[in-house]
Amino acid sequence: MIDGSEVIITLGFGASDVLSQMDDNPVPSLAGISLERSERTTTGINNYNYVVSPLNVERDLEVFQVIYPVQEVGCIC
Numbered sequence: 001m002i003d004g005s006e007v008i009i010t011l012g013f014g015a016s017d018v019l020s021q022m023d024d025n026p027v028p029s030l031a032g033i034s035l036e037r038s039e040r041t042t043t044g045i046n047n048y049n050y051v052v053s054p055l056n057v058e059r060d061l062e063v064f065q066v067i068y069p070v071q072e073v074g075c076i077c
Helices: 013-020 057-067
Strands: 008-010 024-034 046-052
Touching: 008 013, 013 024, 013 046
Parallel strands: 008 024, 024 046
Antiparallel strands: none
16 A cells, blocks of 8 residues: 555556455545446455446457457556
């Protein structure tokens, strides 16, 4: 964690995923982007919350493929 921080907010899939893997967070933490969809009302991780992303990567890539057919797509997260 970042020393001296009172709150941790992650932006991006990678950083949000790292935050979600922690068993316990010493300060309130918010994963700004998460692809997790769950029926649970709690994460079970102390001081952790997340925002469910409205992104549907699979659907978006299918639409992109119709507009601009490609064989390979690079992804930087």
